[in-house]
Amino acid sequence: MKRSMAWIMTAAVVMTAAPVSAADFSSEADAEVSAETAEVNEENNLTDANMGEDSSDSIDITMDNENNTDHQEVTIENNTEDSDDAESTFSDGKEATAQDTDNEGFTDNGNMTAEELAEAFATGDANVEDDAPWSGVDSLPAGTYENVTANLYVPGAQNKILGVNAYLNNPADPTGMSGVFGTPTEPMYNEASMVVNENGKITLTIELKNQVFELLQVKDGKNIHVKEVERSDTWAYDNVDKVDMGDGTFKGRITKIVFELDDFSGLYTLGDCVEFGIILYDEQNPDKDVKWYVPLNLAVDFEEQKPDVNISNKAFFNDDARVGIAARGRDMDKVVADIHEVTSGEEFDKVDTFMKENCAEQPNYKLYYFSLNRTDGKDISESKLKYSFFKSVFHEINNNSAQVYQWQGNSLSEMKNEGNTTREYWNGQDGDIWEAVTIYEGLKFGYVIICDKNSNVKCQRTFTDESTGISAIYHGFNNSDNCNENMLTTNTEFVVRKNDVSNPDELKQMILELGQSSFKQLKIEDSYRLALYRRSGDSKTLGAQKNITYTDILFPKNLVENQNIYKVVYDRDAKQYVSVEKMEIVEEGENIKVNAVDTTLSNGNQFKQMQLYYSAIDENYVGSRSKSQCQFFVFVGEGAAADKPSVPTSAFTYDATEKVVVPESKYYTVEGTSSAKLPGSYKVTVTLKDGYAWKDGTTDPIEFTWNIKALQTKKPVAVSGLAYNGKNQTGVKAGKGYNLAGTYTAKNVGSYKAKVLLAEGYEWSDGTTDPLTLTWSINKAGQTVKTKVTTKNYTFTSLKKKAASFMIGAFGQGTISYKVVKAPSKASKYITVDKKGKVTVKKGAKIGTYVVRVSAAGNSNYKAATKDVTVKVTKLTQKITAKVSKKNVKASSIKKKAVSFNIGAKAKTSVSYKVVKAPSKASKYISVSKSGKVTMKKKAPKGTYEIRVTAKANGTYNAATKTIKVVVK
Numbered sequence: 001m002k003r004s005m006a007w008i009m010t011a012a013v014v015m016t017a018a019p020v021s022a023a024d025f026s027s028e029a030d031a032e033v034s035a036e037t038a039e040v041n042e043e044n045n046l047t048d049a050n051m052g053e054d055s056s057d058s059i060d061i062t063m064d065n066e067n068n069t070d071h072q073e074v075t076i077e078n079n080t081e082d083s084d085d086a087e088s089t090f091s092d093g094k095e096a097t098a099q100d101t102d103n104e105g106f107t108d109n110g111n112m113t114a115e116e117l118a119e120a121f122a123t124g125d126a127n128v129e130d131d132a133p134w135s136g137v138d139s140l141p142a143g144t145y146e147n148v149t150a151n152l153y154v155p156g157a158q159n160k161i162l163g164v165n166a167y168l169n170n171p172a173d174p175t176g177m178s179g180v181f182g183t184p185t186e187p188m189y190n191e192a193s194m195v196v197n198e199n200g201k202i203t204l205t206i207e208l209k210n211q212v213f214e215l216l217q218v219k220d221g222k223n224i225h226v227k228e229v230e231r232s233d234t235w236a237y238d239n240v241d242k243v244d245m246g247d248g249t250f251k252g253r254i255t256k257i258v259f260e261l262d263d264f265s266g267l268y269t270l271g272d273c274v275e276f277g278i279i280l281y282d283e284q285n286p287d288k289d290v291k292w293y294v295p296l297n298l299a300v301d302f303e304e305q306k307p308d309v310n311i312s313n314k315a316f317f318n319d320d321a322r323v324g325i326a327a328r329g330r331d332m333d334k335v336v337a338d339i340h341e342v343t344s345g346e347e348f349d350k351v352d353t354f355m356k357e358n359c360a361e362q363p364n365y366k367l368y369y370f371s372l373n374r375t376d377g378k379d380i381s382e383s384k385l386k387y388s389f390f391k392s393v394f395h396e397i398n399n400n401s402a403q404v405y406q407w408q409g410n411s412l413s414e415m416k417n418e419g420n421t422t423r424e425y426w427n428g429q430d431g432d433i434w435e436a437v438t439i440y441e442g443l444k445f446g447y448v449i450i451c452d453k454n455s456n457v458k459c460q461r462t463f464t465d466e467s468t469g470i471s472a473i474y475h476g477f478n479n480s481d482n483c484n485e486n487m488l489t490t491n492t493e494f495v496v497r498k499n500d501v502s503n504p505d506e507l508k509q510m511i512l513e514l515g516q517s518s519f520k521q522l523k524i525e526d527s528y529r530l531a532l533y534r535r536s537g538d539s540k541t542l543g544a545q546k547n548i549t550y551t552d553i554l555f556p557k558n559l560v561e562n563q564n565i566y567k568v569v570y571d572r573d574a575k576q577y578v579s580v581e582k583m584e585i586v587e588e589g590e591n592i593k594v595n596a597v598d599t600t601l602s603n604g605n606q607f608k609q610m611q612l613y614y615s616a617i618d619e620n621y622v623g624s625r626s627k628s629q630c631q632f633f634v635f636v637g638e639g640a641a642a643d644k645p646s647v648p649t650s651a652f653t654y655d656a657t658e659k660v661v662v663p664e665s666k667y668y669t670v671e672g673t674s675s676a677k678l679p680g681s682y683k684v685t686v687t688l689k690d691g692y693a694w695k696d697g698t699t700d701p702i703e704f705t706w707n708i709k710a711l712q713t714k715k716p717v718a719v720s721g722l723a724y725n726g727k728n729q730t731g732v733k734a735g736k737g738y739n740l741a742g743t744y745t746a747k748n749v750g751s752y753k754a755k756v757l758l759a760e761g762y763e764w765s766d767g768t769t770d771p772l773t774l775t776w777s778i779n780k781a782g783q784t785v786k787t788k789v790t791t792k793n794y795t796f797t798s799l800k801k802k803a804a805s806f807m808i809g810a811f812g813q814g815t816i817s818y819k820v821v822k823a824p825s826k827a828s829k830y831i832t833v834d835k836k837g838k839v840t841v842k843k844g845a846k847i848g849t850y851v852v853r854v855s856a857a858g859n860s861n862y863k864a865a866t867k868d869v870t871v872k873v874t875k876l877t878q879k880i881t882a883k884v885s886k887k888n889v890k891a892s893s894i895k896k897k898a899v900s901f902n903i904g905a906k907a908k909t910s911v912s913y914k915v916v917k918a919p920s921k922a923s924k925y926i927s928v929s930k931s932g933k934v935t936m937k938k939k940a941p942k943g944t945y946e947i948r949v950t951a952k953a954n955g956t957y958n959a960a961t962k963t964i965k966v967v968v969k
Helices: 005-017 053-058 098-102 114-121 346-358 485-490 504-514 603-617
Strands: 071-076 143-148 150-154 192-196 202-207 213-217 224-231 254-261 267-269 274-277 297-300 311-318 323-330 335-342 365-374 386-392 402-407 412-414 417-422 433-438 445-452 458-464 471-477 492-499 522-534 550-556 564-571 576-582 586-588 591-597 629-638 668-672 680-688 702-709 711-713 738-742 750-758 762-764 772-778 791-795 804-807 816-822 831-833 838-841 848-856 865-874 886-889 899-902 911-917 926-928 933-936 943-951 960-968
Touching: 150 202, 202 297, 213 254, 311 335, 323 335, 323 365, 346 365, 346 445, 458 492, 471 522, 504 522, 504 576, 504 629, 522 550, 522 603, 564 591, 591 603, 603 629, 750 762, 816 831, 831 848, 838 865, 911 926, 926 943, 933 960
Parallel strands: 711 762, 791 865, 886 960
Antiparallel strands: 071 311, 143 192, 150 297, 192 202, 202 254, 213 274, 224 254, 267 297, 311 323, 323 386, 335 365, 365 445, 386 433, 402 412, 402 445, 417 433, 458 471, 471 550, 492 522, 522 629, 550 591, 564 576, 564 629, 586 591, 668 680, 680 702, 738 750, 750 772, 804 838, 816 848, 831 838, 848 865, 899 933, 911 943, 926 933, 943 960
């Protein structure tokens, strides 16, 4: 459900009478304002329910008059029974005085600039240390912990606009929309809850009370996890804080978070966070990104939850003044109070002037000052106080007619009654009864006013109808049950109904005859029936005595559109108008203000005015003497000829912007689709409203069709030929104009399907728009089997007496297996391989080549593969030696005669000789005998001659050769 801007603005107006921030207090003691929030815990509320006889056994009461004889101090340990009916909520402070609307507080956040907002928040220095209260412990006992101090906030160092910590669980905001007027720059105390289970698992729950500074997204951080979130059912702007929940519903800001913490360190930083400050939104520039993307901190004060931390209650009373304070916090034995009546001075003069100006008669009131300090010199903020203010029912101003207000510089805020407690409970005078009220802030000092109700302190409240944005501002006094702040808060209803106008021609004629309109031709536009009334009671009428109530109505300008507003009285039985009155209007920001009930009327006529308004929404209401009459507002415009809307002559092309072909107008209605963003064909029918005509004199409806063309993109195709490589691979590539879903990237072998969905505003290049399903695959990769041994050689002689073995050491994908696949003839029995890859060559293995095949079976991502390991059993190698390896012969020495020499070759086997090389056509000039004698014949040509010596192979040795060179020079 969307919260309209009118609702937001109204919330600001409602809260203009709320308390101002502590920084605005002025004190005759010039004391510093504390940062703590004053709230009375439910378990410590001093109501009748926990003050009975059963409570006496759990209270340790001591008296201490050492410091001040006028004050009695009472200490109560944390074992007091809880009260079932105690209340711990703050007074919302929304009703104060009529003149508060003119104070310097924020009354129209729509006109605030970012600089003004920053100034409103800038109570600190971005360079100062983070002051969020936190502490760490090693552990805490298992159990449930209430009243835990925990704060979720934007650190000041990250806060580029405000420069100080901004706490999302602090309800204060400059408009008062969240219920407390101020700034969320102070931490909150004792408002979270926590569960520690037997395994040390920590679950912490915190509520985010600020409605202006919103949290839209939060993610896990280091040692902190988001377990659960709750969201509001309302939002401010569709384009900013409206969240699609994925099930057809929508929600707004996050209102509660349940965290899981991994440790008790106390300070945690969250992951991706998105925040939104409503009052920074610019409706004139809606496309501007006003979100913040700032990581949040969670600060938790674990130490104060330790069993040995000294947290207790303490009460301070001034018997002469018959007022007191009860507080709860740390080290209360070191806390002292000053409570006394103020009868003179600057602050008294301010209060006295205010009361005289804002009361209907001479006021009967008392002003009291209170302050709290510590005796050990530490700041009172270290006690983290939450406390209530008390007054005796035997106070000089009797309880039955007294109200308690907190004075905050320039205004009053009524304080919520927390219930009564007996004086006997506080070990005081028998029969004395004390009434407890909540103090708004955890202040070190402040002023409280006790006032007689008959003094009629002014109050006002604004009520807003969210659907129309229409508001009613009621002005009255706290003088009776018919008009006091509690009644306005809990028992008052504001209803707005838009209705058709009966007998419009009669009403137009009546207005023209009375001369109340400058228009020559009238058009009855809208009628609004509204009533501000009590939910209970027969009269239903708000009001008081002595002509002191009146009501203003605020109509948003966009509803009025330069029309006149008339207040009419209509008789339902006679079916005719009794009276019509043109209203005087006053512009106020984005609204038009009219006065609904005027104080110049007699008291009886004021009541009748209110009754006639209520009668307009309830035909069975009989509170008015004119039982068939009712009163409501009518908007009347000028009847005129309208311009025909232009018809588009060509199609638009999608560009992600809204196309508007027929603007809104008061002259006609539009059926069909007059604005669109997505491609398509749309039909529109424009029909004149009753009483209007087109400027060309015609009145027929206009019908036409208009189009938005889609952008085109090519259909993608699946990638082929992919093989496993151990990395993610893309089977369908991203492109412009479409989005990918399904499985379009993968790592392992397999077949996959990717979904291809057109992006907004696109169609395929063939004109179709159906989604695509593309199948693609990753094939198995080939593999190479690796072995530590590839070839192994043995001589047959080494195997004559014993076998030999070695490990192949194979590596591959899938199961590895081994097999002998080759052996010399009739020699396969001489080699084996086991399943671990151990190869054994047996004794006496034959000469030849053996082959062992290694197989890797492969797996889901790799193909099977093999590798052969060769084992060779060989003969011995022999070497040929020769007396002459090279012979140089001079050409002159063989010119006349031949020359011969003996090679003298030796080897393990017999040798043979052969001439293998000679210069061209010179082979006949050299010869070698079987014994190795070489003869160089007469006139042998110059050059190099070669003789090969060959040692024959046998069963033991391989053959060998040696080349002998003869060089003729």
